[in-house]
Each structure stands twice: as C-alpha cells, then as structure tokens.
Amino acid sequence: MARIDETDRKILIELQRDASQSLDDIAKAVGSSKTPVWTRIRKLREAGVIGAQTVELDAEALGFEACFFVLIRTSEHEADWQARFLKALRERPEVQEAHRLAGDIDYILKVRVKNARAYDAFYQALISEVKVHNVTALLSMEEIKSTTALPL
Incomplete structure (x- = not known):
C-alpha cells in the first residue's frame, strides 16, 4: 500500500472530482503551487495509486x-x-x-x-x-x- 499524506489526499480528491482541471486549479484547491502538485501527481502515478484517466460518458x-x-x-x-x-x-x-x-x-x-x-x-x-x-x-x-x- 502506498503511503500518502494529507496533501496527496487533497490532490486525489480534486482529481476524482474533475481530472480535467488545470494544475493551477488543483494547486489552488489544495493550498500548494503547481510544481510540487505536478511532482506529487507523477509520484502517485508511478506508485500505481493513479491509473488511466478516462472520460465519463452519459450512457x-x-x-x-x-x-x-x-x-x-x-x-x-x-x-x-x-x-x-x-x-x-x-x-x-x-x-x-x-x-x-x-x-x-x-x-x-x-x-x-x-x-x-x-x-x-x-x-x-x-x-x-x-x-x-x-x-x-x-x-x-x-x-x-x-x-x-x-x-x-
């Protein structure tokens, strides 16, 4: 199991809410800046916490x-x-x-x-x-x- 902290958790919540939002918007929502958020997202992907990003279609x-x-x-x-x-x-x-x-x-x-x-x-x-x-x-x-x- 990957270890995640409170900032990671906030980033994941934002990505689950809307993965299409910009890094600037995610950083603002979690109280951080763009580069550290991008680095955390990359690490979460590498750890397998974040999988493929898809589009939700209306069946x-x-x-x-x-x-x-x-x-x-x-x-x-x-x-x-x-x-x-x-x-x-x-x-x-x-x-x-x-x-x-x-x-x-x-x-x-x-x-x-x-x-x-x-x-x-x-x-x-x-x-x-x-x-x-x-x-x-x-x-x-x-x-x-x-x-x-x-x-x-």
Missing part, C-alpha cells in the same frame, strides 16, 4: 438505455473453464464490471446495452461460449448513485 445519451446486473452460478470451477469465461467477459464491451463473489452466486456482471433485445444477444453469445449452471438478469429501473470516487 443514456448515447442510446445505452438498459443496465442489467447478471448473477451467474456455475458448476464449473476448473482452470480451463475460468480462463474461457474470463476471456469471454474481457472480449465483450457490454460488460462494464465483473466480480467473482463469495456465497451462493459465483459471479456478478454489470452489463450496459441499448435494450432488452441487445441483452438477449449478449446472453446467447455468452452461453454459447461457456457453460453456466444458472443465470439471473436483473434490469436496473433507475440508477440512484454511481461513482468511481473513493472515500478519501
């Missing part, structure tokens, strides 16, 4: 109106099956998140598609590639909160 504005949470149970736990399953997930851009779980459900996926018909095409393609025991798809009716920000 609905782009026509991706359906978000499904897909619960998967499998009776397969061999390394070969897992490798094929992970490959299938990584190759599908519809899968925004995938988690292996403890408990009754083995995996949960967050799948973003244009509509129910597009989800069915995703589902049919997935089950044609890997054997699963049981799949339950839950349609999100409303996104109440979504963030990638960590509670620093």
Whole structure:
C-alpha cells in the first residue's frame, strides 16, 4: 500500500472530482503551487495509486438505455473453464464490471446495452461460449448513485 499524506489526499480528491482541471486549479484547491502538485501527481502515478484517466460518458445519451446486473452460478470451477469465461467477459464491451463473489452466486456482471433485445444477444453469445449452471438478469429501473470516487 502506498503511503500518502494529507496533501496527496487533497490532490486525489480534486482529481476524482474533475481530472480535467488545470494544475493551477488543483494547486489552488489544495493550498500548494503547481510544481510540487505536478511532482506529487507523477509520484502517485508511478506508485500505481493513479491509473488511466478516462472520460465519463452519459450512457443514456448515447442510446445505452438498459443496465442489467447478471448473477451467474456455475458448476464449473476448473482452470480451463475460468480462463474461457474470463476471456469471454474481457472480449465483450457490454460488460462494464465483473466480480467473482463469495456465497451462493459465483459471479456478478454489470452489463450496459441499448435494450432488452441487445441483452438477449449478449446472453446467447455468452452461453454459447461457456457453460453456466444458472443465470439471473436483473434490469436496473433507475440508477440512484454511481461513482468511481473513493472515500478519501
């Protein structure tokens, strides 16, 4: 785990809020000057604390109106099956998140598609590639909160 101090924490909060803001704006917000802030950001990147910077897109504005949470149970736990399953997930851009779980459900996926018909095409393609025991798809009716920000 990387050691971060209060100034690093403030910089990270600002970057999570809006990574497109200028170094001058970040420095002003954290009570520092531009060069030390740039140096800290570089060190945080090198330490792996800061990953790739991306742009947040509005899924609905782009026509991706359906978000499904897909619960998967499998009776397969061999390394070969897992490798094929992970490959299938990584190759599908519809899968925004995938988690292996403890408990009754083995995996949960967050799948973003244009509509129910597009989800069915995703589902049919997935089950044609890997054997699963049981799949339950839950349609999100409303996104109440979504963030990638960590509670620093």
